[in-house]
């Protein structure tokens with residue numbers, strides 16, 4: 235599918251970004267059901283995906299497989315490409331008229347892989363992907379975020395406070411850079427109560443989708 239044909243559809247591509255434990259997954263589910271409840275067809279998805287490429291990444295994140303940080307950057311890019319262009323992928327869904335909301339996208343690679351394998355490779359690999367219409371950046375201090383993560387699951391290779399501190403700084407830098415390049419990115423205070431964040435995001439999305 236040619237990307238040129240889908241430029242206007244990308245308006246309905248909405249992305250959530252933030253550190254592990256910033257609450258993007260919870261809010262993604264809530265936004266999907268609020269949009270559906272308002273009669274807006276919405277499809278919730280995430281990266282890494284559950285496709286074969288994403289499953290391989292999950293094994294690396296769990297520490298079951300070892301891989302060079304550069305290889306991980308390539309795998310995230312391959313997973314993203316398939317997620318966009320594959321059957322029932324993001325572009326197809328957008329073309330069908332759905333709003334696609336995605337937990338993590340390009341900014342995750344620029345922040346995480348930017349810190350683990352150097353900025354150059356992820357920046358090159360991700361230059362090929364189209365910008366989302368709207369992104370939400372969930373801002374939280376790494377210590378609070380890691381406390382949340384440690385309470386609920388077994389930790390993955392990036393889920394160490396020292397690393398998350400570096401990712402947080404890189405995220406802030408990348409958000410500023412992308413905003414300057416014309417990306418629309420709303421910042422969310424991720425320490426606010428869950429219900430309040432839900433309302434904020436839902437009303438921002440409704441206003442955004444209603445724009446001409």
Ligand code: TYD
Nearest residue numbers: 254281282310338339342343346347390392
């Ligand atoms: P996520 O699914 O948000 O975390 P979990 O399911 O464990 O709560 O993301 C998994 C990890 O993958 C997270 O630490 C961020 C990392 N990641 C990258 O490093 N680069 C990327 O491009 C993406 C999409 C995720």
